[in-house]
Amino acid sequence: MLKDYIDKENIGICYKNYSIKKHTTFKIGGICSYYVEVNSSHSLIKLIKYLNKEKYRYFIIGNGSNLLIDDEYLDIVFISLRRLNKILKLNEHVYLVDSGLKPQVLGKKIIEDGYIDALPLVLIPGTIGGLVYMNASCFKKSIDHIVRGVICLNQEGKIIFLKDLKCGYRKTCFSKNHLIILKVLLDFQNKKENSLELLNKYQEIKRNTQPVNTYTAGSMFINGINYQAWELIDKLGLRGFRINDAAISFKHTNFFVNLKNATFNEMLALIYYVKISVLINYQIDLKTEVKIITNNSIAYS
Numbered sequence: 001m002l003k004d005y006i007d008k009e010n011i012g013i014c015y016k017n018y019s020i021k022k023h024t025t026f027k028i029g030g031i032c033s034y035y036v037e038v039n040s041s042h043s044l045i046k047l048i049k050y051l052n053k054e055k056y057r058y059f060i061i062g063n064g065s066n067l068l069i070d071d072e073y074l075d076i077v078f079i080s081l082r083r084l085n086k087i088l089k090l091n092e093h094v095y096l097v098d099s100g101l102k103p104q105v106l107g108k109k110i111i112e113d114g115y116i117d118a119l120p121l122v123l124i125p126g127t128i129g130g131l132v133y134m135n136a137s138c139f140k141k142s143i144d145h146i147v148r149g150v151i152c153l154n155q156e157g158k159i160i161f162l163k164d165l166k167c168g169y170r171k172t173c174f175s176k177n178h179l180i181i182l183k184v185l186l187d188f189q190n191k192k193e194n195s196l197e198l199l200n201k202y203q204e205i206k207r208n209t210q211p212v213n214t215y216t217a218g219s220m221f222i223n224g225i226n227y228q229a230w231e232l233i234d235k236l237g238l239r240g241f242r243i244n245d246a247a248i249s250f251k252h253t254n255f256f257v258n259l260k261n262a263t264f265n266e267m268l269a270l271i272y273y274v275k276i277s278v279l280i281n282y283q284i285d286l287k288t289e290v291k292i293i294t295n296n297s298i299a300y301s
């Protein structure tokens with residue numbers, strides 16, 4: 001059994017039949033077969049090889065800030081790298097950081113040192129791994145601007161170093177190749193005297209325009225070249241529209257929120273309601289940015 005193997009090989013902590021919702025910002029999700037927090041990269045390699053050999057399905061979970069997880073039983077091993085959270089400062093502006101790190105505190109410190117390009121680290125909820133995987137961005141600055149390389153693990157459990165992440169809008173090479181991000185090399189170049197002032201300004205904008213202190217997973221839909229998803233939803237008069245506790249935020253129409261007890265199916269129904277309304281009215285097929293995980297389909301892309 002998986003738990004026996006993890007205990008015997010001292011891979012980390014492992015829970016069987018574990019409620020995954022507390023590890024998501026939406027606070028939606030069911031019982032998964034296993035939840036594992038690995039204690040080192042070495043343990044992760046062992047674990048991945050074992051899971052492949054024994055044909056377990058697995059999913060790497062970061063901070064769960066971009067996930068909508070089914071609340072049915074999930075025969076999936078959720079692997080968290082949150083215990084891999086070391087920071088190695090290589091010089092004044094170059095850092096090698098573990099992917100399980102929550103980067104807010106590090107980002108704030110780097111901004112205090114004057115480097116404004118650390119902004120996404122402070123403003124976007126998540127782990128380093130999640131931010132890089134999603135090529136997360138805010139105020140027109142994406143994380144790939146500061147990433148110089150990534151150490152990752154391929155499906156066979158081999159470590160590789162990648163320099164070119166083939167990034168686009170919410171796109172990287174990691175989803176296509178099922179790579180697990182282990183460490184990220186960050187390089188900050190853009191020094192500004194008023195960096196702290198700018199951080200405060202952007203934090204205030206975020207607070208005023210996004211429902212940051214609610215159960216949400218950020219933007220639900222990807223924007224297009226010629227449209228902003230929030231604008232299409234707003235024009236349809238759907239601000240605040242809800243299906244029980246699954247709602248479209250009053251503050252930002254591309255943010256969907258769980259008001260308290262929303263179920264997976266209610267949130268999914270809301271997503272499809274918006275998708276169909278937008279399709280009928282604007283002939284635009286919105287794609288979700290939020291990754292939807294069910295027992296039958298693990299969203300990699």
Ligand SMILES: Cc1cc2nc3c(=O)[nH]c(=O)nc-3n(C[C@H](O)[C@H](O)[C@H](O)COP(=O)(O)OP(=O)(O)OC[C@H]3O[C@@H](n4cnc5c(N)ncnc54)[C@H](O)[C@@H]3O)c2cc1C
Binds near residue numbers: 062100125132213217
């Ligand atoms: C209030 C709020 C505001 C937000 N604002 C923004 C914003 O301004 N800009 C923006 O871009 N996003 C925003 N988001 C969305 C979210 O913060 C980002 O998508 C973030 O990058 C998710 O990181 P995470 O660690 O939570 O990843 P998760 O949500 O846990 O996972 C996301 C994907 O990354 C993969 N992943 C995570 N870690 C690894 C790893 N080590 N190796 C391989 N794959 C991995 C997962 O398998 C999954 O496919 C917001 C979310 C919230 C809740």
